[in-house]
Amino acid sequence: MKVLYMVNVPAPYMVSYFNELGKYCDLTVIFEKSTSSERDESWKKYKFINFKGIILKGISTAVDMAFCPQVIRYLKKNKYDFIISSAMATPTGILAIEYMKLRGIPFYLESEGGFAKDGKGIKEHLKKRVMSGAKGYFSTTAIDDEYFITYGALPDRIYKYPFTSLYEKDILPSPLSNKEKKNIRDKIGVSDSRMVISVGQYIYRKGFDLLIQAANQINKNIGVYIVGGVPTQEYIELRNQINADNVHFVDFLSKEELAEYYKASDVFVLPTREDTWGLVINEAMAYGLPVISTDRCIAASELVDNTNGRIIPTDSVEALSEAITDLISNRNLSELGRKSIDKIKWYTFESMAKVHMDFFKKEK
16 A cells, blocks of 8 residues: 655654554655754654655745645656645645645645634635645544634544654553652752653743743742753743742753653643644653643643643633642642543554554555
């Protein structure tokens, strides 16, 4: 079975998925660019093992997009059983989709998540033109379903899949004990008696300004560690201005180093103002952490409820500080972490590949 994927850049988690899927089919993946210029060096350390990866040459149009007309040559022969594109908003992706429509080549669209707008206006009309007409749509959640339907998908042509950055082996069998967490904190040099972790880029959308303010309203023996590279001057000044000395900025960490921070922590927080998924939530849950996130995070909408964390309103410092205090003081914190592990077990590369292969076999 021959399968073609079209994506923008070889993000490490997607390369891992393609290496897993490539075990079961003849897989080719076309990338517009070799990496995203806003990501750290770890994004460049990918290996195409079980699939053929093609990196196009074109004109860069954004940090992770390019215009590559040569994509057409890979579609002309129509030699694939299935063509899937997740590049619905890139110049190359739009060109490929319009070409396939013109030539009557069946294709599928895949999304990690999206928030639908009202569908009105020129930009929304163009979006509907691009996204309508696919043979099927791969979606992550009910919110993503609504996104596809708004832009032209038929409900009975939408198929669910588990979006992830985890292998089965990455998921702990059970949460670590307080003693184990304390030993790891000692090892990595964390002296706080309790530890909250957040991971992401230091950009406005991630909401770290909210977390810094919330940290100032909780018990100061709770250390808040934000892992994301070099913080902006704005965040440093905010921390200093309000004397939030329990906030610690941590540079980029290797996967192994980050694992130690996850294991040492008691609660994970993603105070995002909007995330079309939020894979750090998958990762935190795999380490048995309760999760706090917002109502504008699609991963949280699918994976988090009161049994394993809290979903709070976006932009609410008060709700965030209350949620952190509530979870940290919860006597059943370990049970909440166990629920996180139970919920995330299906969200693996192995499951992601199996769901797609089951679909291919059924449709073929």
